[in-house]
Amino acid sequence: MIADTQEKKIPIDIRVTDTGSSPNSVLLVGSNGDLFTEGLAHNGKVLLFSASEARPDLIRRYWYHVDAFGHSRRYLNWNPWLYEGESLADLCYAIPEVNTEDxxxxxxxxxxxxxxxxxxxxxxxxxxxxxxxxxxxxxxxxxxxxxxxxxxxxxxxxxxxxxxxxxxxxxxxxxxxxxxxxxxxxxxxxxxxxxxxxxxxxxxxxxxxxxxxxxxxxxxxxxxxxxxxxxxxxxxxxxxxxxxxxxxxxxxxxxxxxxxxxxxxxxxxxxxxxxxxxxxxxxxxxxxxxxxxxxxxxx
The missing domain is CATH 2.40.320.10 (Hypothetical Protein Pfu-838710-001)
Structure with missing residues (x-):
């Protein structure tokens, strides 16, 4: 994943993990606004949302769950391969809110x-x-x-x-x-x-x-x-x-x-x-x- 990111010259990635259950999945927020998911269930990286369709409000919802090292600060209980057919907005807004001051x-x-x-x-x-x-x-x-x-x-x-x-x-x-x-x-x-x-x-x-x-x-x-x-x-x-x-x-x-x-x-x-x-x-x-x-x- 890291090697692929470097090869594509994406300078900033934020990684949000799910519950840690197997197979694990990761959300990637590319610096150009693309949203990807990657995990064993996908056999690689899958584009969820392209930069041309960027939704800053959806991206922002994930930011609050990430620590200074790009790791998930809490379990999100989000397994995207189980939600085929649901929109990215549905997936994003199913994630619990976190307190902004926290x-x-x-x-x-x-x-x-x-x-x-x-x-x-x-x-x-x-x-x-x-x-x-x-x-x-x-x-x-x-x-x-x-x-x-x-x-x-x-x-x-x-x-x-x-x-x-x-x-x-x-x-x-x-x-x-x-x-x-x-x-x-x-x-x-x-x-x-x-x-x-x-x-x-x-x-x-x-x-x-x-x-x-x-x-x-x-x-x-x-x-x-x-x-x-x-x-x-x-x-x-x-x-x-x-x-x-x-x-x-x-x-x-x-x-x-x-x-x-x-x-x-x-x-x-x-x-x-x-x-x-x-x-x-x-x-x-x-x-x-x-x-x-x-x-x-x-x-």
């Missing part, structure tokens, strides 16, 4: 909101009163990778290397799912790289190339009496932003404390905001390679 605590589903800062002094004072610094300001450089035909970007998937003076991390993110109040959730897996060069070599072997980079200055806070994190980011040319990660109730509560210093809730990522800013100045996409501070130093 999944956030497990570290795989990220729920966050992002805001443009209007009054940085107010925001700094509010954070000083209500939150503790968990990481002093650090300069980070994020590099994003995709296939030559931008398959990952078209599916809203992310493969990222994040570099700071202290560490290099590899991150993988699934598609974003919006809440009615403007927050979004997505699957995120993040690992510290023992060797930056080995990570880059593996990414290149998967057929991915660097498509974008940006730098930011980030300070991390933990809001008092909660598990919520608040990030204060400075992005070259476009200013300061606040990101809040936590439960929906925590995000709304923290937003109330900071709202006088915030301009608006943002539904786009930093790349989209930076490119929009450059486009407004008359620059085309081919002229925009990334965002950086002129005096950045990662040595």
């Amino acid at each position: 999944c956030q605590r497990a570290g795989i589903v990220e729920l966050e909101a992002k805001y443009k800062v209007e009054d940085i002094d107010f925001v700094r004072r509010a954070l000083a009163r209500n939150a503790a610094v968990t990481s002093e300001e650090v300069l980070q450089r994020d590099e994003y990778f995709d296939t030559p035909d931008r398959t990952l970007d078209s599916q809203d998937f992310v493969v990222r290397i994040r570099k700071s003076r202290s560490a290099t991390e590899i991150g993988m993110k699934g598609a974003r799912f919006r809440t009615p109040t403007g927050e979004y959730s997505r699957v995120e897996l993040e690992f510290t790289a023992a060797s930056e060069q080995q990570v880059r070599d593996q990414i290149r072997m998967q057929g991915l190339e660097r498509t974008w980079f940006f730098e930011k200055r980030r300070t991390e806070f933990r809001w008092s009496d909660t598990d919520a994190s608040v990030f204060l980011d400075e992005i070259p040319e476009i200013g300061y932003f606040v990101e809040i990660e936590g439960s929906l109730d925590e995000i709304h509560m923290i937003e109330q404390h900071l709202t006088a210093g915030l301009h608006m809730k943002i539904n786009r990522n930093y790349k989209e905001l930076f490119v929009e800013s450059r486009n407004a100045r008359g620059e085309g996409p081919s002229q925009i390679e990334g965002a950086q501070f002129s005096n950045a130093n990662f040595k």
